[in-house]
Amino acid sequence: MLNPSSKPLAVDQRGNRLVSFTLGAEDVLPGGAPMPMALTALWHRDEVVMVYDRFRGQWELPGGLLEPGESPRQAAVRELAEESGQVSGTPLQFVGYAGFLLGSPQRAEYGALFTGRALRRRDFEADREIEAMRWWDLSAPLPGRVSGIDVYLARLTLPAGSH
Secondary structure, three states: OOOOOOOOOOOOOOEEEEEEEEEEOOOOOOOOOOOOOOEEEEHHHHHOEEEEEEEOOOOEEEEOOOOOOOOOHHHHHHHHOOOOOHOOOOOEEEEEEEEEEEEEEEEEEEEEEEEEEEEOHHHHOOOOOEEEEEEEEOOOOOEEEOOHHHHHHHHHOOOOOOO
């Protein structure tokens, strides 16, 4: 169960909190809260793909809600392609489960975090949800707000020898 009084690992500008991160087996789902989402940190060289969500007004990792009957891994692959136009050159690696307290009033949810490596950069097309896509080195300024939660999660997936 996610503890609302836990000191957060990261907070975003909207007050959402990352309160836990659990490494472990992909097939051992966390308990005590729903697990409706998946996120992907896709790397090309030393840069991670970030997307600008029009509705939340911030840069974040590609990700989103699971569709009925979809596994977290399937959702991660689908959302990565839908939101960024990018694909991993190898199967995504499961990193762990992030525990969130989201919204107001706050609700507890888990999300699965995956990582991968792009063999090449693909074209991006903006849509109703995603306004822009950037490859980011985690240090250069991005125009606008950046989700502190997603930066924290991206850092957990840094390729060996980076930053």
